[in-house]
Amino acid sequence: MRTLDIAFVTETYPPEVNGVAMTVGWLVTGLRERGHRVSVIRPRQDKADAGGEHELALSGLPLPGYPGLRFGLPAGGRLARQWRQRRPDLVHVVTEGPLGWSAVSTARRLGIPVTSGFHTNFDRYSVHYGVGWMRPAVAAYLRALHRRTRATMVPTAALAADLAGEGIGGVRVVGRGVDTVLFDPARRSSSLRSGWGAVDSWPVCLYVGRLAPEKNLALVRRGFAAIRARHPLARMVWVGDGPSARQLAAEHPDHHFAGVRLGDDLAAHYASADLFLFPSLTETYGNVVAEAMASGLPVAAYRSAAAAELVMHERNGVVASPGDEEAYIAAALWTLAEPGRLDGLAVAARQAMLSRGWGEVVASFEVVAREALAG
Numbered sequence: 001m002r003t004l005d006i007a008f009v010t011e012t013y014p015p016e017v018n019g020v021a022m023t024v025g026w027l028v029t030g031l032r033e034r035g036h037r038v039s040v041i042r043p044r045q046d047k048a049d050a051g052g053e054h055e056l057a058l059s060g061l062p063l064p065g066y067p068g069l070r071f072g073l074p075a076g077g078r079l080a081r082q083w084r085q086r087r088p089d090l091v092h093v094v095t096e097g098p099l100g101w102s103a104v105s106t107a108r109r110l111g112i113p114v115t116s117g118f119h120t121n122f123d124r125y126s127v128h129y130g131v132g133w134m135r136p137a138v139a140a141y142l143r144a145l146h147r148r149t150r151a152t153m154v155p156t157a158a159l160a161a162d163l164a165g166e167g168i169g170g171v172r173v174v175g176r177g178v179d180t181v182l183f184d185p186a187r188r189s190s191s192l193r194s195g196w197g198a199v200d201s202w203p204v205c206l207y208v209g210r211l212a213p214e215k216n217l218a219l220v221r222r223g224f225a226a227i228r229a230r231h232p233l234a235r236m237v238w239v240g241d242g243p244s245a246r247q248l249a250a251e252h253p254d255h256h257f258a259g260v261r262l263g264d265d266l267a268a269h270y271a272s273a274d275l276f277l278f279p280s281l282t283e284t285y286g287n288v289v290a291e292a293m294a295s296g297l298p299v300a301a302y303r304s305a306a307a308a309e310l311v312m313h314e315r316n317g318v319v320a321s322p323g324d325e326e327a328y329i330a331a332a333l334w335t336l337a338e339p340g341r342l343d344g345l346a347v348a349a350r351q352a353m354l355s356r357g358w359g360e361v362v363a364s365f366e367v368v369a370r371e372a373l374a375g
Contacts, residue, residue, distance in 0.1 A: 044058065075099055075102055118163060173364075204234070206274075239266065316352050
């Protein structure tokens with residue numbers, strides 16, 4: 001089969017730290033390893049950012065509420081010149097900002113097939129930032145963009161059904177992978193746990209992700225408080241940063257705030273904890289769920305997004321019906337109710353992730369891309 005020339009248009013890209021950037025990084029790397037020519041078009045990450053090889057860095061502005069991230073400005077003219085000079089076989093739009101919208105419009109105008117990815121429920125975020133009245137408009141904007149592409153790639157079958165039910169055609173599941181070499185129970189560290197004030201027999205609860213209102217952090221706090229009421233020596237560790245970080249640290253001086261962690265360091269934090277508390281209801285997937293499980297860390301989550309597909313209740317973790325806070329807390333407490341229960345969940349969680357590599361996801365992306373070209 002012939003190789004493809006694919007232009008990725010994205011508002012976020014490594015080394016930025018978030019699930020979308022990580023996913024795009026794996027896709028771009030995987031497609032290049034399969035012999036395809038992949039270019040990346042994105043906002044500059046700082047003033048000195050000129051872009052790497054096969055990258056076009058364009059103007060952008062800071063994304064409100066997300067320090068360190070930027071959204072791209074409309075760039076139809078620049079994109080048209082770029083694609084007339086070297087016409088890609090396919091344009092894949094990762095994010096729905098002004099840059100993404102202009103990329104869809106420009107590709108269609110030039111007759112270049114265009115696909116899209118649905119990575120973030122921005123309409124749900126609006127409720128948590130005091131602009132809930134904008135949710136219908138934001139949702140309409142997102143759906144309008146995806147209806148203009150030949151295929152919309154999503155991580156789960158549930159999300160595919162939701163979008164198809166809203167009139168978006170060509171929705172295809174490509175899934176998400178996890179790096180089981182990096183995220184491995186063998187990275188558990190007694191010295192790291194000691195730094196958290198925990199000995200091996202004391203349960204450590206972990207949260208990894210953005211410290212922001214849309215992540216339902218109030219329930220993380222409530223869940224841990226219930227755990228500590230029964231297990232007074234339990235410890236709570238937070239990994240990440242965001243607008244809620246300062247207030248959380250001020251209100252919980254007895255918790256450990258590790259900040260942003262990357263690579264081997266992040267993997268050690270997962271593997272050194274005992275229970276992952278992640279009650280977010282705004283995820284389209286939630287890569288951290290898969291990373292935790294690959295690390296042998298049982299997850300307590302709502303039955304949605306990645307957790308709905310990966311967590312088998314009371315077998316490799318626990319889940320509760322979305323929004324049922326009391327059931328969520330009860331499920332988290334269940335994991336610690338009997339000696340050895342967490343150990344069994346941990347082994348099963350790791351085992352469930354061993355077959356979920358990124359190679360299969362990249363192959364699925366290629367299949368959908370070729371179908372879009374044929375259509």
